Amino acid sequence: MRAAALITAISLAAPAAAGDFLLQFPLDCTLGDTCHIQQFVDHDPGPGATDFTCGTLSYDGHKGTDIALPYLTDMQAGVAVRAAAGGIVLGTRNGMADQYAIDDNAAEIDGKECGNGVVLRHGNGWETQYCHMKRGSLRVESGMKVKPGDILGEAGLSGKTQFPHLHLSVRKDGAVVDPFAPESLESCGTPAGKTLWADPPAYQPGGVLGAGFSAAVPEYSAIKAGTADAAPLAADAPAFVFWAYAFGGLAGDQLELTVTGPGGELISHSEGLNKNQAQFFRAAGRRLRGGQWPEGTYTGTARLLRDGRQVDSFTRSMVIASPEDPASQ
Incomplete structure (x- = not known):
């Protein structure tokens, strides 16, 4: 049983205006209970790393949002990954093993750090990518159309990772976008603008x-x-x-x-x-x-x-x- 934190979640900005590109939460879990956000997009343009709040939940060069499951048993039970927005499946990978990334398997992961995953094209230059999914769990193929909330597969431990999670990357015209702060990728802690989330997830600093x-x-x-x-x-x-x-x-x-x-x-x-x-x-x-x-x-x-x-x-x-x-x- 979890008690409410005294350090409350940082207030997030309002979602983008109607008609803009909006994201649904992409994992079938309860944030703060059965999953948590382990890492955010890196907002430090130098060799350091900060998340969008100027907190420490990121690492140098991280390009997405990592939604983590507490235990391997949660992954094995199956947690659905859902399309954050409607679009067309641009590409998939489904055959990599669910395993911790170590020196012994570095060669087989090299160039496929995302592991099993899906790339969706949404139009107007927007793309989302879903990484580290469970081997054999994908339900979609290239060329398929999906609606927001459609199941793409399950969260896993494939690719370059040390914990079971979904890595969600968002791109606009090929450039990385942080859905929590899409207007300030190279700065942090600035006054909140719009987010890309239809229902902005709370920020938990640990x-x-x-x-x-x-x-x-x-x-x-x-x-x-x-x-x-x-x-x-x-x-x-x-x-x-x-x-x-x-x-x-x-x-x-x-x-x-x-x-x-x-x-x-x-x-x-x-x-x-x-x-x-x-x-x-x-x-x-x-x-x-x-x-x-x-x-x-x-x-x-x-x-x-x-x-x-x-x-x-x-x-x-x-x-x-x-x-x-x-x-x-």
């Missing part, structure tokens, strides 16, 4: 993607895969660990982890970041010192704090039950 319980500190790969949560823990679990997974961390941020149970507070831990981190996790726990963990409900809360203010929080509960008495079976 957040907690999820949290869970386990009997040992999990591997980061298991967290990203969505397989790290072992709740409910057994009453005789050797340790009680609460972990949280977050994005958009800045140097100096604090990730605070607390757990309360039948006996009151069980875990209270806060750890700072010493550098900016696009994604990260932290864990805290206690070892079992004889006996069993008390039967009852345990509630863990993860809070991402920036300059002492809450950016986001995530709460998770589970119940530890006493083992059944063999004599009663």
Whole structure:
């Protein structure tokens, strides 16, 4: 369960006037819950990187909007990619593997960094491109006409990527356009003009993607895969660990982890970041010192704090039950 952030979403500009090119949200997910925007178009013309708010959710030369899924299990379950606007399919790719980009597969990805994807032509010089889609998921072919909201395929992990997501690029006459700030690509933080979104998505400067319980500190790969949560823990679990997974961390941020149970507070831990981190996790726990963990409900809360203010929080509960008495079976 997610609580409202005290650092509220930055107010976005109004959509373009009627008749202008407008975009629908292209992924079947709930922003801030089952997906988040990990990266925006880079607005720094030099070697640095800033998003359209002058924030850090971008990297040098990034040319699109990355809408990320929290876990690989979300991708495997299937999340539909939809046409952001009506148009004609200009090109597709559908056969690349869903895998993390590493040195061993760099050669097969070279020149195909977009992975599986679709390019749509919308008229008047506008194009949209949808990258990193799941292998074999595409439902369209070159030359087909699509309407806004038509399913193109599913989000995946193909091409040059380190997390399951949809990369949406928008172009006008071949030039990159940021749909959040189409009139100021080489500057940031300027007074808001129009956006290309029919319903402008909120900007979230970081957040907690999820949290869970386990009997040992999990591997980061298991967290990203969505397989790290072992709740409910057994009453005789050797340790009680609460972990949280977050994005958009800045140097100096604090990730605070607390757990309360039948006996009151069980875990209270806060750890700072010493550098900016696009994604990260932290864990805290206690070892079992004889006996069993008390039967009852345990509630863990993860809070991402920036300059002492809450950016986001995530709460998770589970119940530890006493083992059944063999004599009663």
